Amino acid sequence: MKFGVKADQDKDTGQGGGEQFIRYFGEDGAYTLRFLQPFNEWTAYWEHFSMKFRCSYPCLANEEEGISKDECPGCQLATSDDEGDQREARGNKKLLVNAIRTDDERSAGYVDLWKIPGSLREDILFNNARDKGLSKREYIIIRREKNGRTSYSLDKEDPMPIDLAMYADKLRDHNEALTKAWEYRWNPEVREAEQKRRAQAKEAHESADKAPQVHDGGDTEPPPFEKKATKKGGLSIVPEPEPEPEDEQINVTVSSIRQMSPEQLRRLYAQGGFEAPDTDDQAELAEKLISVLSS
Numbered sequence: 565m566k567f568g569v570k571a572d573q574d575k576d577t578g579q580g581g582g583e584q585f586i587r588y589f590g591e592d593g594a595y596t597l598r599f600l601q602p603f604n605e606w607t608a609y610w611e612h613f614s615m616k617f618r619c620s621y622p623c624l625a626n627e628e629e630g631i632s633k634d635e636c637p638g639c640q641l642a643t644s645d646d647e648g649d650q651r652e653a654r655g656n657k658k659l660l661v662n663a664i665r666t667d668d669e670r671s672a673g674y675v676d677l678w679k680i681p682g683s684l685r686e687d688i689l690f691n692n693a694r695d696k697g698l699s700k701r702e703y704i705i706i707r708r709e710k711n712g713r714t715s716y717s718l719d720k721e722d723p724m725p726i727d728l729a730m731y732a733d734k735l736r737d738h739n740e741a742l743t744k745a746w747e748y749r750w751n752p753e754v755r756e757a758e759q760k761r762r763a764q765a766k767e768a769h770e771s772a773d774k775a776p777q778v779h780d781g782g783d784t785e786p787p788p789f790e791k792k793a794t795k796k797g798g799l800s801i802v803p804e805p806e807p808e809p810e811d812e813q814i815n816v817t818v819s820s821i822r823q824m825s826p827e828q829l830r831r832l833y834a835q836g837g838f839e840a841p842d843t844d845d846q847a848e849l850a851e852k853l854i855s856v857l858s859s
């Protein structure tokens with residue numbers, strides 16, 4: 565099985581939680597990451613989330629390989645009568661990259677695979693173009709949940725270039741990790757063995773009275789939806805699923821667009837899912853955006 569496509573060859577903007585071996589942004593806050601791979605080595609893929617097994621796994625459908633949605637059991641759950649199954653059938657776009665989290669001492673030095681929300685793709689591409697690669701500095705991913713909706717933004721640290729070649733032998737294989745995630749969902753034997761491994765690891769850590777080894781993953785993943793329900797007299801408010809960026813309606817006027825900085829304009833292009841023209845000329849960026857939005 566081969567999951568996903570090289571991120572730089574992936575054209576569509578996806579929406580925007582891993583499993584045992586892939587790390588993710590499980591809680592609100594800032595995560596400072598040092599990306600260890602150039603963007604053309606990232607993997608873009610669609611992900612399903614199983615409420616039943618509290619895990620996410622890659623979608624099998626792969627246009628490049630000629631595999632249709634009919635062949636992905638996750639996608640096939642769309643025809644189920646069960647609401648949880650229908651949710652599982654819906655995919656979220658993700659990007660996979662080897663990185664080190666540098667703002668958390670428990671992670672220090674560990675190379676992990678991190679999944680980045682697809683909604684940050686345009687921001688990453690923008691930084692990649694401006695910095696001529698991603699090795700010049702660390703980047704900060706900020707996760708915020710408000711009214712049951714989760715959003716992500718990207719910020720940058722001061723430049724501190726590194727030589728990516730230093731990490732070449734520490735990088736983890738994307739497809740191997742995605743295959744493991746897939747097997748955890750769909751192969752009961754693999755799942756049982758992994759659950760056993762996690763229970764033993766947890767016991768070992770507890771008896772050794774050690775801080776949790778976050779670099780090893782192994783926690784049950786929280787779902788990207790139905791996080792918190794407010795209970796009042798038996799009535800529950802269930803938050804909406806994680807937003808798909810395309811759903812966010814942003815209203816702007818022509819005059820406000822003309823007053824925006826190139827950076828603000830690029831953000832709007834990204835939010836609207838449009839490709840920004842390759843220029844820093846404010847007027848050109850503004851006028852093209854107005855024409856795209858008016859068409």
Ligand SMILES: [Zn+2]
Pocket residue numbers: 612622623624625633636637638639640655
């Ligand atoms: Zn699928």
